[in-house]
Amino acid sequence: MKERIRLIRENSGLSQREFGSTLLISGSAINLYESGKRIPPASVIASICEKFHVREEWLRTGQGPMQ
Numbered sequence: 001m002k003e004r005i006r007l008i009r010e011n012s013g014l015s016q017r018e019f020g021s022t023l024l025i026s027g028s029a030i031n032l033y034e035s036g037k038r039i040p041p042a043s044v045i046a047s048i049c050e051k052f053h054v055r056e057e058w059l060r061t062g063q064g065p066m067q
Contacts, residue, residue, distance in 0.1 A: 002036040004059055008052050009034075023047045 009019040009030070016034070017027030023044060032038040040048075049056045058066050 001039070001060060002034050004054075004062060005030070005040070005048065006034045008048065008054060008059075012052065022051060 016030040
């Protein structure tokens, strides 16, 4: 999932801080998710899917289409 979170953020042209701000979390939390040191909670996953129009199955597993 860490690579897919980074892909969404980079495709959006946002820094980790900006991406986190969009999701109402810190940039350091995004760094932890992208490095694989933490797995985002369900609420953050849902926010990413809603705000960036990606499918939850794709974000969680990489299976199926992104949108």
